[in-house]
Amino acid sequence: MNNWPKIFKFKNIFFAFLCVVLLSCSLARFCQTNFNLASENLGSECEFSVYFFDVGKADCALIKSKNHAVLIDAADKNSKQSIKDNLRKLGIKTIDLFVLTHPHSDHYGQTVDILKNFKVKCFATSKSRIETSVKRDYKKIMKELKKNKINKKLVKSGDLIEIDDIKIQILGPTKEYFNINNNSVVSRIIYKEHSFLFTGDAEKESEKDIIEWCKKNNQELKSNIIKIGHHGSNTSTSWNFLSSVKPKFAIISTSEDKFKLTKKVRSRLKEANVKTISTNSSGTAVICVNKDEIKINNLLS
Numbered sequence: 001m002n003n004w005p006k007i008f009k010f011k012n013i014f015f016a017f018l019c020v021v022l023l024s025c026s027l028a029r030f031c032q033t034n035f036n037l038a039s040e041n042l043g044s045e046c047e048f049s050v051y052f053f054d055v056g057k058a059d060c061a062l063i064k065s066k067n068h069a070v071l072i073d074a075a076d077k078n079s080k081q082s083i084k085d086n087l088r089k090l091g092i093k094t095i096d097l098f099v100l101t102h103p104h105s106d107h108y109g110q111t112v113d114i115l116k117n118f119k120v121k122c123f124a125t126s127k128s129r130i131e132t133s134v135k136r137d138y139k140k141i142m143k144e145l146k147k148n149k150i151n152k153k154l155v156k157s158g159d160l161i162e163i164d165d166i167k168i169q170i171l172g173p174t175k176e177y178f179n180i181n182n183n184s185v186v187s188r189i190i191y192k193e194h195s196f197l198f199t200g201d202a203e204k205e206s207e208k209d210i211i212e213w214c215k216k217n218n219q220e221l222k223s224n225i226i227k228i229g230h231h232g233s234n235t236s237t238s239w240n241f242l243s244s245v246k247p248k249f250a251i252i253s254t255s256e257d258k259f260k261l262t263k264k265v266r267s268r269l270k271e272a273n274v275k276t277i278s279t280n281s282s283g284t285a286v287i288c289v290n291k292d293e294i295k296i297n298n299l300l301s
């Protein structure tokens with residue numbers, strides 16, 4: 001997977017085969033753009049963008065449209081990137097929705113920092129037990145939510161959140177599990193004809209239940225782009241799930257030392273012909289949408 005181009009562009013998924021022809025043109029054009037997170041406001045040139053920050057074996061994604069921002073997870077406390085700094089550099093002042101997929105420290109790490117420094121309108125998470133080791137941290141988050149009078153919602157399959165033209169369909173969890181990873185909020189975000197699936201650390205058990213739930217409820221699971229579950233580890237991304245989602249592109253948020261763990265998932269992605277970006281080798285990944293066009297670029301951060 002290391003040899004797929006760092007910059008890729010495709011126009012309408014149904015014409016993906018044109019990529020080969022278009023790639024040379026897009027490379028030339030895109031390379032001229034200096035994507036430097038430290039100095040540029042990337043959001044200004046995309047009507048809709050998704051950032052997968054390079055935060056090691058942790059998760060943090062920002063969904064940004066012209067007037068709205070959604071944050072999914074807040075990395076680890078010790079992640080190499082400060083989410084607060086990243087958001088400020090991107091001109092974010094208000095977060096319409098903060099989704100905490102599940103109560104593990106590589107997902108909630110910088111939450112308090114975010115709640116203290118940005119106006120967060122709504123906080124969504126799922127029903128889950130909290131491990132004793134993180135209870136103290138979790139209390140701090142709850143305290144900060146209360147202090148700032150932030151609306152907290154427990155979401156589950158079937159919930160729908162709409163923020164102007166951003167639709168957030170909650171597909172999981174379908175129930176409460178003992179395994180906290182399986183309690184991850186799994187959301188399908190739709191902007192115009194583009195769809196993005198965020199899986200948190202959901203494992204195969206939850207994936208299976210989501211497939212069944214979607215079938216039963218006539219809910220689409222197919223998505224153009226997927227954030228691979230559980231940092232690419234083999235606990236997740238079952239063949240069945242992958243063939244139900246049918247993504248064109250995949251993002252793995254992980255760190256160098258976990259590379260070996262992603263081997264099996266990577267081979268499944270390869271077999272399914274899914275182009276994959278991993279933050280451990282490519283840095284922060286940015287997906288930029290303008291009308292029916294998607295550009296994907298990895299920032300070297």
Ligand SMILES: [Zn+2]
Pocket residue numbers: 057058059104106107200201230231
């Ligand atoms: Zn995790």
